[in-house]
Amino acid sequence: MNLIVTRHDDRFLRGATRPSASLGGSPGGVWSAINTFLVGGFVALLIVWYWGFAVLPLAALLAASVGFLATLGRCQARLDREDGLLLLALLVFAGVWLVDVLRSGVWPQPLGGDGRWLPLWPALAAGLLVWLRCHTPSARGWLLGLLTATLGAGAIACYERGWIGLARADNSMNAIPFGNLALLLGALSLIAMLGRLGSSRRRARWLTVMLGVAACSGFVASLLSGTRGGWVALPLLFWLIYRSFKPFLPMRHVRGPFIILGTLLILVVCLPQTGVAARLVLAVDDVQRYYMAGETATSLGLRLEMWRGGLALFADRPVTGWGEDRLEAARDARIVTGELDRGVSDYDQLQSDFIDTAARRGMLGVLSLAGLYGVPLLLFSRHLRSAKRAWQRTLALSGIVIVVAFIDFGLSQSLLRDSRGLAGYLGLCTICWTLLKAQAAPFGVESRGVDSVVRAPTS
Template identity: 50%
Template sequence: MIRWCRFSASALLFSFLSLLLVFRYAYVVLPLVAAGLALLCVLFWIVNRESRWRLDREDGAFLLALLVFAAVWLGDVWRTGVWPVGEGNQGVGLPLWPVLAALVLVAWRQAPPRPGFWWWGVALGAFLAGGLAAYEHWWLGRWRVGNGINAIPFGNLALLLGSLSLAGLVSLSSARNGLRLALGLATAGGLLASVLSGTRGGWVVFPVLALIVLLAFHATRPRWGRFRGSMVGLVAVLVAMLLAMSLIPGVPVKGRLSQGVANLQEYAGGDAGSSLGVRLEMWRAGWQLIQARPGLGWGEGRLEAQRDAWVEEGRFHSGISRYDQLHSDLVDTFARRGVPGLLSLMALYGVPLWLFWRHWRKSGDDQTRALALCGVLIVVGFVGFGLSQSMLRDVRGLSGYLGLIVGCWCLVKGRCRSVPG
């Protein structure tokens, strides 16, 4: 049973990573299948007492962060009677997703996926995202690509998959040439998809992610200094490649940057109707909502009602009423669920970040350190993305974050048991 559960976990993790941005319903189909199989495995182990549970204090902290975030969100739904719907009414069950993630974590800790499925899944997912973006932009003539979904989460997730590929390329000193080539192509594919999506927030976050990878490389340099020259050269090539992608005629980078500057000038002049102007107005409204009710927040539905009432009074631009969120996970969560919501969000970020960083710093195994580095990049990436977009209120954003951190954590802990010392 353990072997079957481990194989299914590996296959589902690979499928989730590779299809998240390619198959439109991968964000919901694969997690539900994973949760269903996880429940069957857990029930079988409970009934048959097949083996001892592998959960420890670190797992308990991870599970607590997931369940507290879900509990606070569900408590908000209970007090208001309103469920979040998300873009296109696709996010009705969002508050329950961390519970499903906790169930999958329990099962996958007992039968963890194999690391190879992670690396090949990340590589294929980033590469396919880049290929799809190129097809949409140069063949279909779309200025901003997104595979039929919001271009912002598409570009952010593609960039993150490319960054994870870069982490594997730099960190896995014993990887075979085939995997190295795949990770190199995937890094380029993820960056290309981000560039063609026109997602400006991701371009701000990428230098931070690249710096973390370089610092991690520098810290491990004494172990495999012979790779230093080639890796530094590779990173330089990737940076040059990113700049080259940005300068290709027709690519939205220059236009999006120019548009951002013009939007700021318009907003300073009193015109808040532009894309960036409306976002700044949402943040301004969010801050006033927080000041009015910092304790428990306004709640699902009530936040939108108060915001729209202020719009009718002429306090904010009417464009902010088109959205069901405030374009910032931090601002939206604080304004909607108050201090408890803010603390639960900090735990959802902070607990995994601390645990991944701890394993990266203490482990003496290259594979474990590479996986732990990926965990750090995932959390830092979503923190950065969430400053200018409510990624955790987006169906693919929340699914992507939970799937990535849970899968990566189970791999890290699985390596800890298999590596001596």
């Protein structure tokens, strides 16, 4: 693998970074431009177009295959130990899942019917990570993708709730991944906006303003989707973002956006037409009825019943779990004996990534899931602590927020068994990591300058 050292020129303030130079000049620029288009398209269409989660990764796989042959496998970036750890986490998670498929003889079959090959997706992400590290996309794709995704999700949610009159906005897909991903993309837009405010040079102010509007749009889309599990993550994500930017920005730049967002969210919650307040009250009532009267004929009651059953199944087979082919049968056997409510059988998963993984693949599955979350969280946190530049800090914090958000989402929904959920986690993490690694100052080059962070006044 050939190594070419280039000087990274941060153009975050203008919404772009310079793609890496290539062995021979223009060919690398072409592949970087193609990757920029694919990255932007993936982020933009993840929840805006029904098949965006699948078409763009497959197009990226095709481009990577052709590009690898065209460049004879030459790469401009040397994969280091951090890349190796992330690749290992992806491949271990895929490997444990594929071993379970092999022993069971059954592939995952979600009710939506579009997730049959889910165990292969982490391996695909590992391959694309290597390709993107070799031909780094521009940050322009990331930023414009966030704008398109959040503004599009907000418009779709307002149309479905306000014009069509749907009970929950979902863009013809499951409302839970739609709402959760809209919330996450809104948080990433907020981080990008604050990161641009923290740069020492400011250009393309329209992009900074639009990122703020996009953040509001993503949060509103999440609220209108009625996805309560994601709302639990919102205070935590706000705290992470506020705490990370507070030392580096004047307080007016930090407090202002949060005051505006908080006012908007309170307004949306208080309006009875949105149904947000009613769903919050209903959630409290469901929990009370389950624990006080054993009532399971409610949304949260069934979810709590599935968690109880999943933990019992895990206790029966804690090492290897029941497998893809026997979990439902073991669950239904408990329904026959009256240990679980009959309504649990209407679902193809246990409404929690942690519990579902533990019941299906035992401790081996839990450890692989811990690696899938823990390794990126560790790596992004390390870069956040050492970041000297605004764009580095923005990408590192974005990676942390992606992982933390999915951990929270996974507490109340098996989002990694959903095609959009798994594609969203793998794709967003891979893109953030690729862009972040491209910003590392080579061989101790001084990282101050036009992209250094503006520190808040001390008095």
